[in-house]
Amino acid sequence: MPDSDYDPASLPDLLPLYYRRLFPFSQYYRWLNYGGLTKNYFQNREFSFTLRDDIYVRYQSFSNQSELEKEMQKMNPYKIDIGAVYSHRPNQHNTVKSGSFQALEKELVFDIDMTDYDDVRSCCSAADICSKCWTLMTIAIRILDRALREDFGFRHCLWVYSGRRGVHCWVCDPAARKLSVAARSAVAEYLSLVKGGEETVKKVQLSDPIHPFIKESLMVIERYFSQYALAGQDILSNKESVDKVLALLPDDVKKDLVAYFQSEKNPARRWERLKSLVHQKRTSSKKATHADKEIMLQYCYPRLDVNVSKGVNHLLKSPFSVHPKTGRISVPIDLRELDQFDPFQVPTISLICEELDRPRSTEEEAEETKENEKDAGEKRKIRDYKRTSLAKYVKLFDSFVEGLERSHKGELLKKSDLQKEF
Numbered sequence: 001m002p003d004s005d006y007d008p009a010s011l012p013d014l015l016p017l018y019y020r021r022l023f024p025f026s027q028y029y030r031w032l033n034y035g036g037l038t039k040n041y042f043q044n045r046e047f048s049f050t051l052r053d054d055i056y057v058r059y060q061s062f063s064n065q066s067e068l069e070k071e072m073q074k075m076n077p078y079k080i081d082i083g084a085v086y087s088h089r090p091n092q093h094n095t096v097k098s099g100s101f102q103a104l105e106k107e108l109v110f111d112i113d114m115t116d117y118d119d120v121r122s123c124c125s126a127a128d129i130c131s132k133c134w135t136l137m138t139i140a141i142r143i144l145d146r147a148l149r150e151d152f153g154f155r156h157c158l159w160v161y162s163g164r165r166g167v168h169c170w171v172c173d174p175a176a177r178k179l180s181v182a183a184r185s186a187v188a189e190y191l192s193l194v195k196g197g198e199e200t201v202k203k204v205q206l207s208d209p210i211h212p213f214i215k216e217s218l219m220v221i222e223r224y225f226s227q228y229a230l231a232g233q234d235i236l237s238n239k240e241s242v243d244k245v246l247a248l249l250p251d252d253v254k255k256d257l258v259a260y261f262q263s264e265k266n267p268a269r270r271w272e273r274l275k276s277l278v279h280q281k282r283t284s285s286k287k288a289t290h291a292d293k294e295i296m297l298q299y300c301y302p303r304l305d306v307n308v309s310k311g312v313n314h315l316l317k318s319p320f321s322v323h324p325k326t327g328r329i330s331v332p333i334d335l336r337e338l339d340q341f342d343p344f345q346v347p348t349i350s351l352i353c354e355e356l357d358r359p360r361s362t363e364e365e366a367e368e369t370k371e372n373e374k375d376a377g378e379k380r381k382i383r384d385y386k387r388t389s390l391a392k393y394v395k396l397f398d399s400f401v402e403g404l405e406r407s408h409k410g411e412l413l414k415k416s417d418l419q420k421e422f
Contacts, residue, residue: 006327006348012052014349015076015322021384022352023072023320024394029065031172031401032082035408044104046083046090048315049075058083059090078324081315085177103313105178108154108171108187111316112140115165116303119198122233122241127325129165129343132232137167138338139224140302143217144169145335147191151213156407158400159333161346163323167333168316172404174411181312188309193217193301201247204297206290218293221300226268229299236267236274245274248298249291253277319397322349331393332400347389355388 033042047060047068057075062068072080084103086093093101114133118125123132141159148154148171156172179187193214196203206214229235236242242261246254253274260273278292308314321330327348333341385394 006350008324008327010350011078011322011324011327012076014353015078016073017353017356018322018349019069019073019076021356022388022390024385024397025065025069027394027398027401028320029068031397031404034172034174035405035411037408037411040089041085044086044089046086046313046315047318048081048083049077050079050081051075051077059093061090078322080318080321082318083315084313106312106314108176108179108184109308109314109316110144110169110171110188110191111166111305111308112137112168112302113162113166113305116305120233120299122235127165131342131344132228134343135224135228135232136300138341139220139228139300141167141169141333141335141338142220143302144191146216146220147213150216151190152187156400156404158319158397159335160319161328161331161333161341161343162317163321163328163330163346164326168330170316170319173407181310184312185306185310188304188306191302192304192306193297194303202294202298204294204301206294206297210290210293214293214297217301218296221296225296225300226271229296230267230271233299234267235299236270245295248295249274249278250281250289253281253289253291329390329393331390332396334396352385352388352390356384358387360387 029042032045036042043061043063045061046058047062049057049060049072051057060071062071083090084106087100087102087104088096114121114124114129114136115126117133117136121133121136123130145157145159148157148169154171154173154176156176158170158172160168160170162168190213194203195205234241235245246257249257256277257270257274261270264270264273274295275292278289281289308316317330319330319332322328323330327350328343328346329349329352331346385391
């Protein structure tokens with residue numbers, strides 16, 4: 001699906017249609033209301049809107065789904081960000097006594113942006129992405145999702161495509177939403193391995209014994225490394241790329257490889273030789289080296305924006321927001337089909353609005369005549385998105401929300417059982 005079907009100049013005309021007929025308000029409200037288990041949870045949530053000409057409106061809050069819908073349909077935001085649940089209504093924060101307006105809870109969130117990998121990808125740079133470097137996002141999701149579920153015990157992780165060059169994760173379990181800044185920082189630090197800015201040559205340092213989490217992460221990277229790094233990014237093909245890899249190795253290993261590379265040009269055999277030399281050094285030397293593993297991690301391990309994860313009051317782009325530059329919808333990612341996810345196949349707002357204008361099928365027309373007048377509006381909205389490429393993403397979001405709702409019911413049952421005991 002080419003970018004050419006979207007013209008940024010058309011956004012002011014398309015957004016009213018998107019918010020009126022396609023945005024999944026019902027599922028969205030059910031998600032952020034969390035079963036209504038905590039009083040005023042939705043009402044005290046901050047929303048931030050970016051409007052036309054980069055007008056930025058913070059501290060928006062709404063009483064219910066209807067109020068949220070009306071305001072979004074009135075303002076037609078170019079971008080929606082979601083913030084924390086506060087101690088008071090965010091839209092009344094100016095009336096609250098200084099110091100008492102506090103961010104209390106928010107999902108534990110992660111933001112991974114392709115620009116943070118510019119020193120290790122040769123195919124693209126800055127905001128550009130392609131199918132070759134998108135593998136980095138696939139690896140990041142696999143590593144982090146496994147760790148969040150297995151190492152931390154979280155169950156409700158929503159992965160979302162940003163609409164352009166990255167992915168976001170929303171961890172929605174009650175325990176995750178209640179985490180303090182210190183606890184969020186601890187989780188983010190546990191998941192961070194690549195350290196140092198542009199001036200740092202060696203960004204990953206391993207020591208013995210290697211932590212089980214790092215071993216698990218390396219198992220994921222090994223599945224993709226040959227195809228992604230050796231074939232896709234040519235890290236052992238041209239001189240400039242080879243020099244960057246050699247700079248990460250001990251001097252004696254580097255010296256041997258420089259000689260070997262004079263005659264051997266095949267990247268796969270070059271990599272095998274590198275691993276073999278590192279292994280020999282590891283078994284013969286008192287000072288263990290894990291240079292081969294460090295290279296794999298430096299080139300492929302997820303690069304988190306730690307500050308996004310640490311702050312309770314940090315804003316993050318909302319699912320189903322539209323990216324103004326690409327026109328693509330910020331859609332949930334189905335982890336069951338993660339290797340097949342293609343960011344260039346994610347629908348644009350222009351495509352789904354065009355799909356709405358296509359003639360209805362005979363079945364759809366027959367269904368319309370059967371509808372009761374009283375709930376025709378809501379049914380029409382449901383039917384509208386089902387007629388577009390957005391349908392499978394809304395269905396995925398709906399099933400995620402249903403999973404959350406089942407856990408809410410479980411919590412309520414536990415509470416009622418405890419009350420019976422007393």
